Amino acid sequence: MSAAAAGAVGVDQVWSWLAEVPDPEIPVISVVDLGIVRDVAVDGDGGCTVTITPTYSGCPAMQVIADAVTDALRERGVRRVELRTRLSPAWTTDWMSEEGKAKLKGYGIAPPAQRVVDISGLRKGGDLAAGVKRGAIAKPKVVCPHCGSSHTENTSQFGSTPCKALYKCLDCREPFDYFKCH
């Protein structure tokens, strides 16, 4: 019988369990590495509330992630799992942990290469037109996860999942996925 089944469960314990729940599309990183777990709260009665935030609005993996989180905690003896979704602040790849980025690279996916759109700046009256002006948008310097060369080229803005773009390395000639800045 696990400790949780006997009564209250610790917040740190829940976080460490969640750190073992893999992303369904990219199983080398966990939902915690991905930065989508916003909050964990426990009550004295063996119940637990996990707040998650969606990555892409229509990402089909979100439902799978929600189910995986619930199942993982139930399996470890948490009696009641409540899942909440929070939209704001919006998830960006900046929420991804450094460890997560390193794991992505090891798996052959180039991690996000720059900081994302500063939404708070836009809200304060930033120039929207500048955000879509051709030529004014800096291209990310994407490093090949196989050979480390930054001599790479974008082949498609969209890849096999909403979070990725396709690149190829012009030195080692390998194609690879890039987890885009978002």
Place this chain on the structure above:
Amino acid sequence: MDDIVTYLLRQGDNALILSQRLSELCGKGPALEEDMALTNVALDLLGQTRMWYAYAAELEGAGRDEDRLAYHRDAHDFRNCLLVEQNNGNYADTMMRQFFFDTWHYFLIGALTRSGDARVREIAEKSLKEVTYHLRRSGDLIVRLGDGTDVSHAKTQAAADELWMYTGEFFNYDAVDQAMVAAGVAPAAEPLRAQWLAHVGDIFGEATLAMPSPEAWMQKGGKQGRHSEHLGYLLAEMQFLQRAYPGAEW
């Protein structure tokens, strides 16, 4: 129906109908990369639809949920702009429709991140990055198609001329839109139109395309439920299951 519910339904309907149109091209894109791109854009729009519908349904409080709104309404209940229901046509038509929509969507969503309504602001913040990516892509493609071969240039120009009359509706504000502006929920039409014209003008310039006159005659009616014949066919396919087996669930 409350003005804000109608306003939210318009946002959701625009996203859903365009998403459905793009999904029709799944497996039929002109190149593998384009196929993936179109369906990914469709997916983003579908996700945004759910956020708008969920909020509209909550405020309406009539027991309708996202699925009910998507699958149990007929054409005259939809409040999307006429542009998004237009057929896919050739690839220049598809991309021109996308570019006109993306440009409006980007400046609208950008403005809505400053909305006086907290939930609208959250949905806009969530959508903005996706919408930015869409516009960068469609603008790029318009330049490549317009400034491409003689054939691609001619087709892209024809698409622009054909679809232009559906772009006036974005800025043709009715009582609902005006009430939303007055309530601080939505941005005013004129600045949005100026931004739209400026960006379309920039891209058309690079694409060597002639921009139709902003003063040209414009279609209207979609936002009030008066649609072109295309929407009925689209809904017939999208809603088939719920029409044949009402209330069916997975």
